[in-house]
Amino acid sequence: MAWNLFGRKKANGFERSRKAVREAGGGETLPVQDTRAAIEELSQVVKNDPEAVEIYLALGSLYRSQGEIERAIQIRNSLILRPGLDREFKARALFELGRDFRRAGFLDRAEKAFLESRSHGHDVTAIHYEMARLAAERGNYEKAAESYGQLGLPLPQAHYLVRLAMDYFEEGNDSQAHRALRHAIRAYPGAVEAWLEQMIQAYKSGSERKLADILRNALDNVAPELRFVLLEGLLQTLDRAERERALPAGDEAAWTHACADEAVTKALLPVIDSQEPDVLLLYYGAAFLLRVGDEENAKMWLEKALVMHPDFWLARLELFELSRPDQTLTPFFKEQLSFFMDRARKINRFFCRRCGLKRDQLFFNCPRCRSWHSIAFRTDFTQ
Numbered sequence: 569m570a571w572n573l574f575g576r577k578k579a580n581g582f583e584r585s586r587k588a589v590r591e592a593g594g595g596e597t598l599p600v601q602d603t604r605a606a607i608e609e610l611s612q613v614v615k616n617d618p619e620a621v622e623i624y625l626a627l628g629s630l631y632r633s634q635g636e637i638e639r640a641i642q643i644r645n646s647l648i649l650r651p652g653l654d655r656e657f658k659a660r661a662l663f664e665l666g667r668d669f670r671r672a673g674f675l676d677r678a679e680k681a682f683l684e685s686r687s688h689g690h691d692v693t694a695i696h697y698e699m700a701r702l703a704a705e706r707g708n709y710e711k712a713a714e715s716y717g718q719l720g721l722p723l724p725q726a727h728y729l730v731r732l733a734m735d736y737f738e739e740g741n742d743s744q745a746h747r748a749l750r751h752a753i754r755a756y757p758g759a760v761e762a763w764l765e766q767m768i769q770a771y772k773s774g775s776e777r778k779l780a781d782i783l784r785n786a787l788d789n790v791a792p793e794l795r796f797v798l799l800e801g802l803l804q805t806l807d808r809a810e811r812e813r814a815l816p817a818g819d820e821a822a823w824t825h826a827c828a829d830e831a832v833t834k835a836l837l838p839v840i841d842s843q844e845p846d847v848l849l850l851y852y853g854a855a856f857l858l859r860v861g862d863e864e865n866a867k868m869w870l871e872k873a874l875v876m877h878p879d880f881w882l883a884r885l886e887l888f889e890l891s892r893p894d895q896t897l898t899p900f901f902k903e904q905l906s907f908f909m910d911r912a913r914k915i916n917r918f919f920c921r922r923c924g925l926k927r928d929q930l931f932f933n934c935p936r937c938r939s940w941h942s943i944a945f946r947t948d949f950t951q
């Protein structure tokens with residue numbers, strides 16, 4: 569680690585290290601222990617050299633990365649109030665203060681700090697980006713989408729157009745909602761969330777043929793490693809419809825016209841089958857078949873998936889489960905087996921390709937490292 573660079577007065581190495589520190593504030597690039605060590609070393613440097621404004625700023629960002637927001641805010645404020653502070657540094661301290669406030673959930677104060685930072689001459693694009701994030705966090709998806717569009721970032725633009733569409737659907741404003749979804753796909757054809765939402769709407773409206781058409785189109789446009797999200801998302805919707813229909817006081821009205829499971833499976837399987845063989849597509853095909861009780865065909869699809877990828881544990885588990893009734897087991901053996909099967913089913917199936925976060929729910933923006941579309945399926949235990 570090159571933290572001792574902070575001890576030198578040379579600008580270049582300094583700039584490089586500061587950048588590394590700032591990046592630590594935004595993501596997960598440093599393990600916690602390294603960050604703690606950096607904080608201690610920097611605190612020592614600051615004690616010896618109170619004029620070191622850059623180091624103060626970096627230290628604040630490190631505190632923020634550790635969730636110590638109050639300390640981060642204190643550092644920015646002590647800088648901002650420092651008499652005779654260079655205008656550029658003041659602008660930067662205000663900018664970082666805005667990010668601290670956003671992180672702490674004080675969105676109004678964050679906005680105020682960003683605006684002040686801009687009036688002190690801070691980079692306009694960086695502020696525009698922060699304002700887009702603020703709009704998104706406030707639930708103002710229209711504004712967020714517009715800002716990301718202006719910034720030339722079509723992926724988050726499309727994502728927030730989908731969120732906007734979901735709000736419109738909620739309000740019963742279906743035509744605006746569909747318009748927003750089409751806009752999302754035009755802006756970013758790989759927007760898996762937009763295709764998925766279109767599929768869900770087709771399912772709800774009872775048109776399995778439309779659902780199959782959208783899936784076919786989506787499979788052509790979405791990145792291959794994200795295609796499973798379409799099928800996982802649809803399966804979760806089928807589950808949700810089933811749950812809500814079963815509840816006495818459920819929201820069953822929303823699903824009155826929804827397609828029957830058999831119709832969905834019958835319409836989707838030929839589309840999946842027409843694709844280049846893919847282990848996850850085969851697995852999800854089997855999942856749809858299992859949903860309608862077609863165990864024979866499900867077995868075939870799972871076996872094909874295993875031929876492609878013998879380490880795919882979940883396909884193996886399903887096959888194993890399917891052959892269980894054929895086995896004569898002692899009660900002891902049965903009990904042990906149930907225990908392991910139960911545990912295996914609780915394993916988080918998805919992970920973030922960027923930071924490794926493991927989840928069992930779909931995500932489009934990693935909750936930890938904030939990467940977009942970095943979700944992947946854990947086809948291997950080693951992932």
Ligand SMILES: [Zn+2]
Pocket residue numbers: 920921922923924925934935936937938939942
């Ligand atoms: Zn991540």
